[in-house]
Amino acid sequence: MRDVAVVGIGTNDFGELWEKSLRSIWAESALAALSDAGVDSVDLITIGCMSPGLFVGQEHLASLLADELGMAGVPASRVESACASGGLALRTGFAEVASGLSDTVLVTGVEKMTDVDGADATYALGSAADQEWEGFHGITFPGLYAMLAQVHMQRYGTTSEQLAAVAVKNHANGLLNPHAQYHLKVSVEDVLASTMVADPLHLLDCSPVTDGAAALVLTTVERAKELGGDRPVVKITGSGLATDTITLANREDLSELCAVQLAAERAFKMADKKPEDLHVVEVHDCFTIAEIMATEAIGLFGPGHGASAVEDGQTSLHGKIPVNTSGGLKSKGHPVGATGVAQAAEIVSQLRGEAGQRQVEGARVGLAQNMGGSGGSSIVHILEVE
């Protein structure tokens, strides 16, 4: 396998982008990444997008978007793994460059979620659950994650205040991210006073519905050095993908996220790294409980210790291991197909030392964890700077 580097990143404002279309937000981030990389042609475009059909009534996205960029003729493919579609697009691009099938790949993720109303958005997102065993019986994602939270609370004594601490931390980080959807300072009291969505998850325990896109340019390390000048070369050294049962009813233990654990183990093995080697981490905090469980599954903390770690400030921007410096899905926003790519873009930005006010000093090894559904799939990437 060849070594793979990220040579360009493109992120734009996330939010309720009512005056823009899927193709326009996608093209903005793609052009930003190409410009950042200093390249004007690629061998492949990968697109992570969960459900353009349900959100904007458009399928056949790969050709549509290649054409939008003036690149009709270039190979392009859309990949889907629910909310982990962006991570899967990154893994696909990584495999192409590593294997030698492509030299330079434009990896993108996009979701345009606010063109439909709340009920339709909930339905579209719900299609990431097992419809026959879960969705058709009426449960939606807040309910599924609420069940995971209930088990975690019963097993480990995790509290609502500890869940709220995740939202408080991520919103504090989001205040430092100009592209974040929400620039809000929230307190534990604010979270606990917000509307109850699915016990124990309040409104402020949930990530929002978001329009957004993100892009990366991957190439060989040799070409990255040519293109990058004095800029540090960020390499992808580990990539892990894993699945789990989609339906919660088929899991042996609801207090853990096995797909995340497996994906992380595979990525660590490939990169020859351990959790202790990490300096900065982005995890899939679609709900506050998801961040706590993901940090445990990755191995940052032992089972049941993720909640107290957040409360103690260990995952804060200046804590022992900063988690979700971007603001996470909670504050930055969660355009589902774009999230996995945006997470990797944040890690690249940190490893390059370009993260501005939210920079983690001396960050050299980072991890991005993306997740589909209620943990039915997960993709983990480890990135390092030379």
Added chain:
Amino acid sequence: MSVGIVGYGAFIPRRRIKLEEIAKVWGADAPSYRRGLQLNEKSVPGADEDTVTMSVEATRNALARSGGVDPVDIGALYIGSESHPYAVKPSGTIVAEAIGATPDIHIADFEFACKAGTETMFVAQSLVKAGEVKFAVGIGADTSQGAPGDALEYSAAAGAAAFIFGNDEERILAEVVDTYSWTTDTPDFWRREYMHYPRHGSRFTGEPAYFRTSMNSAKGMMEKVGLEPKDFAHAIFHQPNGKFPMRVGKKLGFSQEQLETGWLSPWLGNTYSGASPMGFTAVLDIAKPGDLVLLTSFGSGAGSDSFVFKITDRIELVRGRAPMTRPQLDENQIYVDYGTYAKLRGKIRMAE
């Protein structure tokens, strides 16, 4: 020659339903709705109350304050509503017959979501200004629709306001200083033919629709006449819930005191085409001669009409000649449960 309002009147049905009663049925969190929408209760039309009957009541109240305007001198009558009882067949003809204004009269029903009422006011004052008619009536009235369980169900209410415009200086109680309208195609809320209830773009109805449109209309109006918020004694904005009118008013620089007299929605709900006109009637009930009043409506789709009115001495003489608005809201309420409400609003449907 000045043109102005020579008679005004409002009508509010006596029935009310509390927010908690609706929330209970749908398993919703009443305190967060109460906090988020700033709504407490809303009016409910009775079995014999609709846009036509409420328009008649409001227009009769306006006539009572008009100092003896002979209904046969009314040359035009327009009703703005999104709940005209008939899809084809005018509401206005029934109202005109009821007040004795037929047959020498121009009539049409208006629709522009929640700003149809103020549009009738604009056209009525324009016809008087042009000299086409001696008196013209503009009415905003609705038995608003909100789908069962939808956020709109907590606000959709019933009520009417009517205004008689004329150029008889001795009769004018509020002079029309100037008007302005700001309109774009912004589809934030709609109801197609054969749909029972409107649909809306959730949060899209806020920022790009209500706030952008209302702000541009109010600002354009104030620029046109060279006035600032501090120059007004009162300002009234469209009231889709309790929160929006206060927020838009304060964003523009108006104070709580300037806004609260016309702020009826926390207890009335959203009477759609009647909303800001009814708030204006509550202001007329207490305004002082010389006061300047800003009225800014909003209709989804989306547009906003603004008016600047100057209150005259006559207001003090005539305001007591018909039921005032706030007492209609605050007194003699009949509280209904959700079942009764569902029956009255035609929400119980038989299989056909």
